[in-house]
Amino acid sequence: MSPRRSNPQTRPALVDIAARLLADEGPQALSARRIATEAGSSTMAVYTNFGGMSGLVREMVYEGFARLQSYFSHVSRTADPVADIALLGRAYRHNALTNPHLYAVMFGGASLAGFSLTAEDRQYGRYTLSTVVECATRCITAKRFRDGDAELVAHQLWTAIHGLVTLELGEYLIEPFDADRVFEAQLTGLMVGAGDTLEAATRSVGSSKRRLRKVVEGVRPDPVDDRPAGDRRPRPRQAAPAG
Template sequence: MPDRDVRPVRVRLLEAAARLLADEGPRALTTRRLASEVGASTMVVYHHFGGMPELVRAVIVEGFARLAEHMAAVPRTADPVADLGRLALAYRANARANPHLYAVMFGGVPLDGQAPPAEEPVAGRAASGAGTFGVETFAAETFGVLVEAAARAMDAGRLRRDDPEHVSAQLWSAVHGFVMLELAGQFTGGAETVLTSMLVNLGVGLGDAPDAAARSLRAALDTPAP
């Protein structure tokens, strides 16, 4: 007999909703279907989320919350370029661990009529029953970790001076593109080589010395992803 899922019902609802959206599309996400997926009543769905738009918003918030946890677990070291590499690896690890949430949070799933409501004012903003902030807050916090590491790499003379936010956007775009292709099964082999080469080339393109970039990435790879 399989082990009983003892996680909070709210977490199981969020993961089931993400799976339905990613695998079957928004038409599959009904209150009755979702309740059936977790073995609960339809009233449980309304109790936790109020309605489908709020549920979809909570799915996106949960996805960013898990990404934020992965990236926050990356240690800050004396090598900021290695830290950037570790952040990229943590980003990938989160996506591989939570592929359905990842697909929903970054718009990989057309939501049609299930679009989440507009962002609430920052004051008092919270996700339903989660005690966490909204989508934009988590996205900004996650991006902020990357910006801080990029700024430290510039201060250390490893990357040429530029707007840290612009540099971070370039790094995020490259890693996100790799992850999306990997999750879609586009790499039949050699994904690790593609990723490591891409990260070294990015570092060199942003001003780092080739040997230094390669050393920092090796150091990043020697640290298990959170």
């Protein structure tokens, strides 16, 4: 007999609650009973929706990357690829700060409820990087970045911004070197490091800052989608005409 269909509101609520408990109280807070109590449901909801705690933790990872890809998908392709790739960096940071409870799980759940990330799970997260690779390729083609490996450039951007965000979430970045100041300098430095001129990079990074609000406003809460986030796996975007 197949499991009965659950309330579509329950699944995303359980994911959010579990991630928040983890971020606020640590792995010891992750129990089916505690999560169900917070959600106002029975413990059976965890097993009906995820097959158990390990399945719930995996869904937290997938949901985190699905939300990141949602922000990436709202970064429009323009005639300034450096501004576009800087905006992807801003979108990455904004997603992390908006969903810190999920961000904490996305990159290492080695001991959570007996769960450990598999190679397939990590590859799921890497799908989101394809958007950055495509944009880095355009930067190279436009002669804004020096000739090189677009995938390497994308990984360098990822590791640099991930490191800053991790320090920011840990509240390590304080005045006079607060997160905003460091991040703005970092974006420009990354563009120059990839081959752009300081003048052009400064102009493009400034443009990306003005565009962030439109990206954030574009990511509206969707109608409830009760499919597992794993069924909404991010895929490389199709190239769109420059505009």
